[in-house]
Amino acid sequence: MDRVSGGSPSTGGMHDLAPWAIVAVAGASLTVFTVxxxxxxxxxxLTGHGWDAPPFALSTxxxxxxxxxxGLWPGTPAVAVYGxxxxxxxxxxxxxxxxxxxxLGRSDRTKGLAGRRELAAMCPDGIAARARDLRPSLKGRDTLHPDETGNLLGDLDPGGPELRSSFEDVELDLMAPRAGKSTGIAVPRVLRAQGAVLLTSNKSDVYAVTRAERARVGRVxxxxxxxxxxxxRAMWWNLLGDCHTIEGARRLxxxxxASVNDDTAKKDFWISAAQNTLTALFLAAARGGAQVKDLLxxxxxxxxxxxxxxxxxANLPAMAEQLQGTVRGAVETRDGIYETARQTVSCLLDPEILAWVTPDPALPEFRPDQHVVAKDTLYLLSKDGGGSAAGVIAGLADATMRAGVVAAERMGGRLDPPLTAVLDEAANVCRISDLPDLYSHFGSRGINVVTLLQSYRQGARVWGEVGMDALWSAATIKLLGAGLDDADFVQKISTLVGQHDVKTPSVSRSKDGSQRSYSYRQEAILPPDKIRALPKGTALLLATGIRPALIRLRPWYKEPGADLISAQAKAEANAITARAAARLTGGVTLDKRNRWERDAAPS
Structure with missing residues (x-):
């Protein structure tokens, strides 16, 4: 404990500051005179009137x-002197x-959080070196575009630099609604992606902003x-394409x-039996050349x-016997299993949804294996809630990412350029049951997955506490944004961020003089209330092996070229509105209207 002795109490206070004030005034006066x-x-x-300086004295x-x-510089214009x-x-x-x-920047930064030195591997030079190791196509090139080196996360608060994750990182982002998930994460990732893109969403906002720009890069x-x-409808996907194996049928x-079960970690008898029955039916349809409508x-x-x-x-007698056992079982049990299975695929009863997964010779087929090695973009849009096509969306997203794994193995282990998969509203429209287990595997294959959730609890509702813990642990990059209201979760984050020493001075005075002493105590670097009150547009960055840092997101509308993108987004939004109005006119969908016009057209 340090102690500093001073004068008597009568000389304290303002009297202690008087000598320093005199010194400050004298120093300022001397500085002004010297300048x-x-x-x-x-x-x-400099103006050619001589370098003769006047005396350095008060008389000057x-x-x-x-x-x-x-009087001091004879013959020199006043403009030159004052200049x-x-x-x-x-x-x-x-x-x-x-x-x-x-x-001031150092003082504004919260003490205890990571700074530029700790984040060197994520800064421009460090991330560029990492990109050359991960992407063989970049070796030998002197200059790289920043987007070729990694995924933009944001700027280190308060003064930068920009931080990027590497192409082997997988990301989990938790933010409340309207906290910047779309503008600061989803849209920039899609616009800056170097390879193929996969996006899931239950809204059209990201689609409207990015579609025109992605159309310049490849097929949409x-x-x-x-x-x-x-x-x-300008495409179709073969829902049964990956169901020729038991594994593929079971995954679908x-x-x-999962689209109707809130916690995939908890399956009752009916859910498990329905999944087994669907597995057998999917496998039979794929092996027998049947269509989805036959399966229904x-x-x-x-x-x-x-x-x-x-x-x-198809030489699958065990699977046939199992299905036959279900059919020959007690009527009540059989009907319960089949009714549960019917509920899980009820969205396919809608002919508009069924058409997207039924072969159509007049339209191109989407092939996941071809998509992942191109620079095309796949938008997967679905409503959430009752009647949603979440099961179909999850199946197509899973098929695309697994096709990326196969393509990476053919390339020597990693996709180059990487596949960007932005799973926005993943808990609502893209419930891939084993996503937590696949996360780290995707990262090692050059598949950059970004899962966007509104809260930790939302993820736990879908994957269970164990599954969400696994997803949290597997994510090498985690961004926690504004509006996290789960008190228990925020308290855990505050504990993870850690504590720092706070130096507290105290002064005691007596007739013998004054003494100043210092004590130290530990405080949370970011208390729970500060984490909850993070401003919009900022996020807490948790990266593997690095102390937490506070970053500022980079919304797309503040980046260069935003005016053009904004104009394109406005035009796309107007087009969506017009198409919506056309669909409501006469109660006829655009898909039906176009088919009728095509059939009625002369050959």
Missing amino acids: GWAGGTLGSG AARLTSEGTE GMFVLLALIALPVVFLVRFL WTFDPQGIAHTE AGHFV GWLADPADRTPIDLLRD
Whole structure:
């Protein structure tokens, strides 16, 4: 404990500051005089009127006041003298201003959080070096575009630099609604992506902002079975394409089950039995060359032996026997299992949704294996809640990312350029049941997955506490934005951020003098209330192996070129509005209207 002795109490207070005030005034006066003396001489010399300086004395200041510049620098124009003073003042002031700004920036930064030195691997030089190691196509190039080196996260608060994650990082972002998920994360990731893009959403905002720009890069595929953007159906995807194996059929069945089951970690008898039945039916349809509408017919009539026969013909007797056992079981049990299975795929009863997953010779087929090695963009749009196509969306998203894994293995282990998968509203429209287990695997294959959730609790409702913990642990980059209201979760984050020492001075006075002592106590670097009250547009960055840092997001509308993108977004939004109005006219959808016009057109 440090102690500093001083004078008696009668000499404390303002009297202690008086000598320092005199010194400050004298120092300021000397500085002003020196700048005037040296600057005037500098102006005289530079203009060719000689370098003769007046005496460095108080009399010089008096003569400047009484006689002006002519008395000190004869023959030199006053403009030249004062110009020299101004130039010298600027040369001195600029470094001082930068120093003050630097010191203020350090004082504004929350003590205990990571700074530029700790985040060097995520700064421009560090992330560029990492990109050359991860992407063979960048080796040998002297200059790289920043977007080729990593994914932009934001700027270190308060004064930068910009921070980027590497192409082997996978990300989990938790932010409340209207806290910047779309403008600061989803849109910039799509616009800056170097390779193929996959985006899921239950709104058309990201689609409207990014579609025109992505169309410049490659082909745009819009999978919009429920009319979020009211786009005409211009593609189809083979829902049964990956169901030729038991694993593929079970994964697809799991996506439909997860779309109606709030916690995939907790499956009751009916849910598990329905998934087994759907697995068998998907497998029978894929192996037997049937269509999805045939599968719906099998579900409507459990007595139909067609799927059992197709499984036997495909040399899958065990699967056929299992399905037959379900059909021959107690009527109440069988009907319960089939009714549960019917509920999970109920969205396919809508002919508008069914059309998107049914082969159509007049339209191109979306092929995930071709998409991941191109620079195309896939928008997966679906409503949430009852009747949503979340199971179909999850199936297509999963098929695309797994196709990326296969393509990465063919490239030697990693996609180059990487695949960007932005799973916006993942808990509502893209419930991939084993996403927590796949996360780290995707990162090692050059598949940059960004999962956007409104809260930790929302994720736990879908994947369970264990699954959400696994997803949290697997994410190498985590961004926590504004509006996190879960008290328990925010308290845990405050604990993870840690504590720092706070130095507290205390002064005691007596007749023998005054003594100052210091004590130390620990305080949370970011208390829970500060984490909850993070301003919009900022986020707490948790990166593996690095102390937490506070960053400022970079919304797309504040970046260069935003005017053009904004104009394109406005035009796209107007087009969506017009298409929505057209769909409501006469109660006829655009898809039906276009089909009727196509069929009626002369050949």
